[in-house]
Amino acid sequence: MNLALEASSRDRILDVALVLFARQGYAGTSMRQIAGEVGMRASSLYSHFAGKEAILSALIDAYGPARGASRLASPAYRALADDPAAFCRRYAADWLDQWCDVNERRFMGLLNAEPSRMADHRAHFVETLFDREVVAVADYFRRFIMAGRMRPGEPADYARLFMGGMTFVRMQHLMMPPEPSPREVIAEALAGTVEAFLKLVVVEA
Incomplete structure (x- = not known):
């Protein structure tokens, strides 16, 4: 074959x-x-x-949180394991690319179009998000905290704060309005959210 x-x-x-x-x-x-x-x-x-x-199910794995979780295990991210600012900026940039992909938008529209019919698949999406991606981000943050590069705190709380801010940007500019904002507008909002998070939690080297 x-x-x-x-x-x-x-x-x-x-x-x-x-x-x-x-x-x-x-x-x-x-x-x-x-x-x-x-x-x-x-x-x-x-x-x-x-x-x-x-x-x-294959589409959910291709366009859902498993995609992001798989990226986090890649050598490109492992190389940032001692640099929280570079990690967070890279993570946001990769998600921006994914959000602006036309197939990603089709997928999210599909996922939200038939909530009752797709309840099991939406549950799979949520389960993957919280069981894989949030945990993976929290693992990086745990290492940053242990290395003294992030202020002491609960890694899972930091992960939720970081990812929650980006999710708000996505909702404001992509999911809620009748037409999505231009990419440069989304990028500016996302960068501001990431930099605000970094000011809160990162210890400068």
Whole structure:
């Protein structure tokens, strides 16, 4: 089996499914429609995903908190393990890139469009956020505190404060208004929030 082709087909299926789900709703999209848009037989589609539920779960893993949690385990972040300011700025910059991605916006619209139908998937999203990403950020903050680079405090509280401020920016500029703010406006608001947090908790070297 050509693993690169397999991965490419899977990614194409997810991209097409996300567009269709966002355009006509999860319930209004069939596996046959997805297969047709991808350009494969429905039977071939089932060799990649057991059904729509599996596709939706894969989209949550691709665009939800697991994506951020995986980034935090990367060498790029590990290299910032002794620099809290650089860590926080890098984290915010990566999230800005993700927030401004058109597929990310489609995903969040889908997640919020059918709350009753998607209750289990929303629960999976929340569980991943609090069980993986907040914990991962708190682990970095714990090390910064132990190294004397952050003021003494509860790492999980610091993580919630930091991530909560960024979430407010996202809601104000991307999720709540009829049209999203320009990227430069979001970047300015996000930078201000990050710098305010750093002034509160970081001990200068």
